[in-house]
Amino acid sequence: MSLSQNSNDLLPVSVVIPVRNEEHNLPACLAKLSRFSEILVVDSQSDDRTVEIAEAAGARVIQFHWTGTFPKKRNHVLMNEELANDWILFLDADEHVSEAFCDALAAELPQSDKVGYWLTYSNYFMGKLMRHGVAQRKLALIRKGAGLYEKIDEDGWSQLDMEIHEHPILDGEIGEIEGEIDHRDFAGLEKFLRRHIDYAKWEAARSAKLKAGGDAALNDLTSRQRFKYRHLEKWWFPWFYFCFAYFAKRGFLDGGAGLSYAFYKAWYFHSIRLLIKENAAAK
Template sequence: MQVLPISVVVPVRNEERNLEDCLSRLGRFAEVVVVDSGSTDATVEIARSAGARVVEFVWNGQYPKKRNWVLINQKLIAPWVLFLDADERISDEFCNELGRKISDPDTNGYWLNYSNFFLDKRLNFGVPQRKLALFRVGCGLYERIEEVKWSALDMEIHEHPVINGRVGTIDVKIEHNDFRGLENFLKRHLEYAKWEANRLMLLRKDGLASATHLTRRQRIKYEYISRWWYPLAYFAFTYVVKLGVFDGRAGFEYSFYKAWYFQVIRSLIDENERGAGTELGRASR
């Protein structure tokens, strides 16, 4: 079986529940690197038992975060790097398409598509998830954003890689399934919202037009996210226009909580503009 000339990087922290299944599907890759942020469970032992190279990452609250830190500081043995999360599962069909696509000498990166689960149900409708998470080593880094402990996120979640050269798409989907309960979902999205509110404030300070590297989806989000109607419009778009209604209860709740998430971002921005959000206010000065 063909060994893919790709280094798979899996950033983790306390992922003993997900990691073993994720790593068990990576036997066709040149190397697997697990980047750990001080796990207190069996994550590191599972990674080493699976034959992965484990490196430790300690974040100081500023640039670089985990993925850029790997790209800048670690020697990857393959010419390509694929970033996977521990709750993501790949298939042989996905690997086969990778083998075909990365042989194109004119393409330096690929968007990946995902099949999401919520409430332990596969979402067949709604806004599709995709990430630019496969690219040639040396052809790009994740966006450099000069944050100062905006949130507890030590890994690039909403930052996209900025790639030099042509970018294509891998069509076979990656399975993304890690619903650890609603409380955990809401806590994660509260951290995401804190980060996004700070990001928008920084973009406003520097001028949105100057951020030429933003994707079309990012640009639309940051242009309109502070409008009162944005959460409602997002719910209507994903639940009605993108047919999330056909995913039943899971489709409704996923659309509802994503709209809640955008409303939290708006509220945090409003707080800061009123001078009430002291933490956000300090970050914006």
């Protein structure tokens, strides 16, 4: 399979896929990208067949060596890599674009005056497609030169070499693209829990940084982020999220998987709260 096509109909979008040991997910992700004019796979020294698969598919591969300081993976690409297009789509290896999504890009981008677009994603838990609950959205389609992901002082405490919760700070109007990206996360419960423990540690440390900076530190965040960081330490916040996801957003319609997903997300926010208290007591 080749990602290159001799066609004037290719989408003028550079797809950037940050990876590490994604030999199981990457082939299906790449197979959906034949309509894009450039594919860049940014690898963190995988020791499986990730690089071989990417190169065989015609993607350009670069190796990213994180020093533990700014920038991380996505900002490194935005700051240092020569990309062929003005539009950059950040995609994870377990995310699949659809024809409807590509059609929406083809219709929207040529005349766009926006600097970025919110994208919507399907969500799976324990192998079940979640049709309800809190929608997954990311600002993952960015115009080149419009901005970077948040620069967060995390030297020495973060183990995440890629921007996970950081939000792009863009100078200009932001829109929204129709058509879901299929987030086919089938890694299983153990990996879900391990990943969210790492995320909880990061969120607890970041919360402390933001608290030290006062209200001014929240200025560049989205309204959703500001609400979260203002209330993460409150006892009621995990249960607020549970009720919002399970009842207000009708997560109960997803059956047992919907209940478990809302429960584990509440557990996640409760873990962040306890880590914040524990870190503060240790100082």
